[in-house]
Amino acid sequence: MKIIKSLVFVIVATFIFSGCNEDEDPIVFQEIAPPTEVTANFNVTQDDTGLVTITPSGVSVSSFQIYFGDVENEEPTIILPGGTAEHIYSEGTYTVKVVGVGTTGLISEFLQEVTVSFRAPENLLVTIDQSVINPAIITVGASADFATLFDVYFGDVVDETPTIIMPGETVEHTYQSPGDYTVRVIARGGGIATIESTQVVTVPIANDPIVLPITFDSPTVNYQFVTFNGASFEVLDNPELSGVNSQASKVGAITNAGVNFEGGSFNLGTPVDFSGTNKTITMKFWSNVTVPILLKFEGGVSGERQNEVVANHGGTGWEELSFDFATDATKSFIDGSQGVGEPFVPTGQYATMVIFVDGPGTTSGTFYIDDIEQPGGEQTLLELPITFDSSLVTYDFGTFNGASYEVLDNPDLSGVNSQASKVGAITNAGVNFEGGAFNLETPVDFGGTNKTITIKFWANVAVPILLKFEGGVSGERQNEVIANHGGTGWEELSFDFATDATKSFIDGSQGVGEPFVPTGQYATMVIFVDGPGTTSGVFYIDDLKQID
Template sequence: MQLQLVQQIKILTMKKIKTIYKALIILIFFSACSEENNLDFLDAIPAPSNVSATYNISQDNTGLVTISPTGESTVEFDVYFGDTTLESVKVKAGQSTSHVYAEGTYNVKVVAYNLKGDTAEITKPLIVSFKAPENLEVVLENDLAVSKQVNVKATADFATMFDFYSGESGVTQPVASGNIGETISYQYQEAGEYDIKVVAKGGAIETTEYIATFEVTEILAPIVSAPTQPNRNESDVISIYSSAYTDVTGTNYFPDWGQGGQGSSWAEFDLNGDKMLQYINLSYQGIALQDGTSVDISTMEFLHMDVWTSGGTTDLETSLINNASGTVTESPVTRSLTAGEWTRIEIPISEYVDQGLTVTEIFQMKFVGTPSAEGTVFIDNIYFYKVPAQTGAPILFDDFEGNGNITTWAGDAAGLNTAFANPFIDANNESATVLEYNDTGGQYANIRFDNASNFDLSGGNSTFKLKIYVPSSSISGSQPNQISLKLQDGTAAEPWALQTEVVKAISLDTWQEITFDFANDVTVGEPDPVNRTDFNRVVIQVNSENNTDTVIAYIDDFSYGNTIVDTPPFATDDFEGNGTITTWAGDSCGMDNMFANPYIDTNNQSATVLEYNDTGGQYANIRFDVSPNFDLTAKAKFTLKIYVPSSSISGSQPNQISLKLQDGTAAEPWALQTEIVKSLALDTWQEITFDFANDVTIGEPDPINRTDFNRVVLQVNSENNNDTVIAYIDDFNYHN
């Protein structure tokens, strides 16, 4: 009975402690302040995370164990020893507690508290033995991603912890300690061979040692490729060196302006088939276009480069060199590099122009490393580009960089910043500023805006789009990773009562574009939203509602509808019964345009897709015809999603898809065809765009001015072979 009473008291104490923390904070706050007070700062305090504990056992057969709890966003811990001791011990952050154990195995529980009383807990095993450790096994590995870092794991019977001695001179040893069975990491200052030692400890006076010579390695070259580059119109990019675009032909990537004889050199580094430039012991080196060739970058907006260094080069100076009628001028711009990872460099062309440089005849580039000739750099994706011109404006939009027509953004129990510096700039989102959505635990946290006039979802304007990035480190709790967009009547007393919403799953730690289509997506709430005329509010909610979990999201490029009026022919098909294409046919190729999607994920959540099944037809393809004929001066782009499982492929054909335009009324439609071929990645959904105005074409030239095209042919992995391949195709669209 006494034990049960103690346990009940402990439970009640746990329930009340959060309230006590908040009360103390409020009391202190109001006692210290005489002006208007605001407790909103409490909502910004993150929940405790990464809670752990390390053990240090006294080697004197006493069973004395020192427990050091750790965690992020913590101020205090409760440590439950796991033996017959009923009460926990409170430990301030950064401090330790000690406890005497009898021999045995225990489960130690650590409960962490933040400043406002939120909790997180872990349970860790503890072995206390007065026998010397036996069967010591040590695993030492060079970290695959961090240069000169060694990961050490030790296991042993009758051991509680282990010490790691690095073998370095002039360094206090041991350099690190850890719990037995767990992995610790240590980063050396220099690569090389070291005589290391691992000492396993238990409660006994006697210890057990492991001694070995281990070679610590330095990562001197990238182990992952530079980020994938976005699709760009050919007219919007001038590529010097990038597999993503068409490079200027005849370019010399090592003209060697006298530095080769001083120890500098170059190579084309091959990372599993991905090639990049390698400048070794970089003092200064350059790139020269073919004699008599120059590029006019006056209409471009940025110079892009991806640069990797192991650390010898801290800064890279990049000069553009112009040759205007024989007068050679150059201007430099310097950017810092981050060692051991790809540095994304974006230099506005204006930084060169503002120095007085003319950029109409760029014929050379120069790279200067700092410190000189002490480091190697790897460079990929060197190109000039501009943001594509809009072909039509959305009805509502906001890029959170000062361009947009949404002025009523508001947060409801969620922090909101519409001019937040983009913390995850990459090839999928190069915006400098985004909207920050910060749900610190509001039960119905969301953000919203109201429109001056009600939405008209008919006539094809039923779609909302946005980009979103949710860092996994920002999430607490177990809510589904999702985003919902709700439409409401903001003038109603209870706007949510008759709302309609679309919910989409999201991936973590990546930018992705999400589309909410109230005409075609599955909706929740009131039915038939397209025919509603009272919607004037948009509500965005990340990771569900009616909970107090936390999440941070970054949102960009919000848009609704489009003012562009489409013109015939119309050629769309989502293979879920919505589309205009009725003439799909297979030519020596199996085809099912209502096939259950076998690879549903966040990149394609469609239930049904088109299955393309080439069982060995020599010229296998699928096709459809349209009426009237295509007018490529009005619309020149075809877009689709495709998934090709590697397990379906036989033979050695290139992984590619081609889209061919033909005159289907001709006796030999292929005779005067024009096609675009695009490479494919395997085992992933990807979106491919075929742009007959800007992409490289094969076959009859000048497709834009052809007026006889009325057939589309799709062909996967080439033709004139008997190899097999299965592909899944979705969301075909002909557009501008």
């Protein structure tokens, strides 16, 4: 073996030096990389023989060296990609080493602990975590005494082939449609006997109403698009990540059969309001042919006149179209009269939004829509109460120390917050003093007797919540109150600044921690979730109020 390695070195060295004498550039060996993604699948037979089959895999691997780990000074078993290695073990726990060897001799290793036991598994414990943001996603893990591996059946496929996980591993699965699914987990050891557990997972039907902006990304919204005259519709993954829509997300797909006036409509849970100056609708639209898009509003809440705007797509893929109903709207066809085609400026509210792709034409094909919104509205001030439900308020929450934040649909309609609404989602990475702040355009006023703030807060773990007020309008002292959440989902927390407030940390002095009763106005409201601790996870807030 040493002679072979030496010969290889001489050949390579000769090749390098001889290459330097040619006009061509030398090979850049600095770019040579070892194999990647080296791993292996393990299968333990259930006949009490201790036979284990190992199937390695990897990228840029020319051969694999398998060390079974049950003898000292072991010589490896060599197999080629696509092959398997079999080995009979005595009962016990072994560390198997798989070495991926590249064509250049560089290597990558993978280690896996394998337990061979002829005793039936016992004490099977299955954990199923269902995402609160997308209930169609579950994560399954399992543990059991004397278990070598686990077969996981998700229950949504006929004649399902199980997914195999090892002890300590988890597997994520996404269901494609609502329903009740029986998750079955079988624990296997080295023998014939097994033990299994089943749990039912319910994926709820998406039934939240459609409101602007329409993003197609919420799994709880029913994005029903009622089609007519031959068109069809579905929600799918963005198939073309480019242009103005380059981020992975869901989109709506409209397919035209190729007849006149194909289209569809969204019935909006919250009507579009054209009573103010904000009369523009924007839409991201994908097409590979030039085509006119007609956007029409019907269902006037007080009988308002149907009207429409046409925007032209250039056929260049994802483009953002703008429909200005203040300057470009005309009266829609109703029955051939009533001023069809005349200029019109809508001033009311409309509950039905209709889209025609090449309305009077016969263009066929599939077109994609996304991010339909009414931008640039007359913004309302950020002030208490904070509900996250107004499209006219920008609910900015400046995070720090690793926390992140977004506004989304309430993922858990239960407890003190059982109504469908928007909520703020704070995600902690798991470091000290993560949090964020609302900069209030109308300061909180503690000048009177009303010094209590309430917050609806969701957590699935017990955690302290610190509410702090800064930005005193006249230099008032920073102060804070802590309330404890019990980890039971939605709870309403009360922060009494008349009895429980203390002076906040500023620079380590100035009476930090002393009792304090605020009497001024504060423009900045700060929230810490487990401030000094390191609890990670997603937490939800809603309905921040100042009560009497």
